[in-house]
Amino acid sequence: MFNHPPTLELLQWLTRGSLKQNLARAVRLWVWLRLLYGQEGERLELPEPFTYAKWRDVFFTESHPKGEKVLYHADSRCPCRKTAASWLFAEGTGVEKPTWIRMIVRHTDWRRDAVEDWLNQPLFSLTRRMLAGDLQALTQLGWLRYRGRRYWRVQRFPSFSMATSNQGSAEDYNFLPPDLGLMAWNHRQQVNGVQRFFLHVDYVVPRRLLDKVEDLQDQLKQLWAKTPIPPVLLRYRSAKLDGEVDCVVYPVCIYYVQRAIYLCAWGRDPYGAMNWCNYRLDRIEVIVPLEWQDGRVPESLGQRYQQQDLPTPDFIQAEMEKAWGFDYYQQPLLLLLRFDGLHNRRYIQGTVRHETFKLVSYEEAMRLVKREAPVMHRQRLLRVIQSRPREDAYYRAIYRQGDPNVLMRLQAWRPFVEVLLPWELRVRVAVDVRKEAKLYED
Incomplete structure (x- = not known):
């Protein structure tokens, strides 16, 4: 019996390639396995062996188009109308929508709204050729046997199912940052008796x-x-x-x-x-x-x-994705930073700080100041930007007001970063810098 949830590790195994590009097929193959080997009431009543045509007649309603073209099917009862969300989050799958979406967003770099849109698309509204290709993919993965245009269910599942039941899966590590969970799972075992993967984190607790x-x-x-x-x-x-x-x-x-x-x-x-x-x-x-x-x-x-x-924890995760900082209950504010051009190329460019942390042009930085800066300080900030080297880099982000972790990160970037917005934070950093400079005057 196949009852595995659609974990990151299982979907990655089913695609044998880029999950970002093949997410639909990975989820569809997971549904196929539940249709072939699932519990009573979920498993299709198929003869042994079966053909694609027999599967089609058992799976779809009688009025489902049998040609090669993908046509809109008006029968709302037909499985070809069911969305990916309907398959994934149905009763009995054990899949929680917020958790699953967060897993996909973190692994594929898709935006949350893009995943939501994809979930609302039909999963099996495909041509005969594409659906028959799914059966061939399952055969190559060892979930079916094929001979003479007919398919047989296997008596023994491929090795993946044993691995997930005995050793857990990468989803057991989904509380870790993107890809780190999969990395930890892949390197959890020793190589020839020697542990080669280590994870070091700062921990201030005595x-x-x-x-x-x-x-x-x-x-x-x-x-x-x-x-x-x-x-x-x-x-x-x-x-x-x-x-x-x-x-x-x-x-x-x-x-x-x-x-x-x-x-x-x-x-x-x-x-x-x-x-x-x-x-x-x-x-x-x-x-x-x-x-x-x-x-x-x-x-x-x-x-x-x-x-x-x-x-619930999902609320916290959603709020942390909206703005940079662990103080997810504080007010979100626009943060505009200027980095020294050389420092940016060496250490900032191409790195991930937060979903809202984005490189912006010189012109966009000027527009943000005109729109967001207090009126009494606007011209002063515009003159500041105009006086800086044009090869410098500007980044915008949404951050949580007063968040200590963001403030410490800004402190670590000094003196190669300048806070432009919000004005109150710029003033606070300036005061801190003056205090710090006095420590070294002697």
Whole structure:
């Protein structure tokens, strides 16, 4: 029985080529396998052996065109009208739409709206030649036997199915950045008894707190396994407030970002407001599970529970894709940067910082300043750009206001980067640079 979900690793294996160019065929072959080897009610009632014509008559409705041309078929019951989304996200596939779309976007560099558009296209509205080609592809992959224009199902699946059941798949690593998950999966085993692939990340948590952080992660995993997931009381040591504070929140997920692990939660934040907040795990002193009826649970949080509208990790991922920065709950602002031309060619050009981080022309930079800069500072910024070398490079992005990770990245790029917009950030960087310069005056 074939019951594998359409993971990145399976789709890549089915294409034997570029997934970006062959996504439709990869998903279609996955559907073929469910039609041939799926559970009762999903598997087609085909004779053994079968021909393409027999499959066509069993699969499509009687009125489906049998010629070579692709014609619009008015019968809404015919499978040729079913969209890719209808196949992928049907009950029983175990595929969650937001997660699957995010996986494809990260691996293919397609835009999210392009994937959405593709999902709304019929998957089997194809010519006889193309559908018969699918059967030949399955034969080449070892899922069918072919002889005398007839096909036989195999008694033993090709090696892929055994690999996925015994060793997991690349999708098990889909929490990693694009392609890194697939890379980690491909290199997870030793070569001739020697480990050749290593991953090093900065981690600022001191060793004496590692056990505590692991215990908190285990506690959160146990809480997320409960139905319903309870709200929690956090005793949190806030760096900004320079003291401990109690926060009652709904825990959503954990992220490793830059140098530490954070709990993303929605509820009463350290400032007493109802909001999202990221809590560094090593600064959480204790996590106390609460009942939903507990009087300490904020009313608005309790209402979201009653309305079955509790936040999910997909919301966080979507917000992080909209703007650069981990503080996904902060206001998104336009960021315009100027890089020294040589530094750009060596270190910035061709790199990926965020989906919104794009190279713009000198003329576009001028237009952005005219449109976005405060009126009282607009002419001053225009003169600044006009005074800079024309070979310099300009980049625009959408970033989260005050995000510390973006600010640290800008700091690391100094003195080869200049912040032009937003004006408030330009002023802040200028103040920081002056303070820094005073440290070296002696």
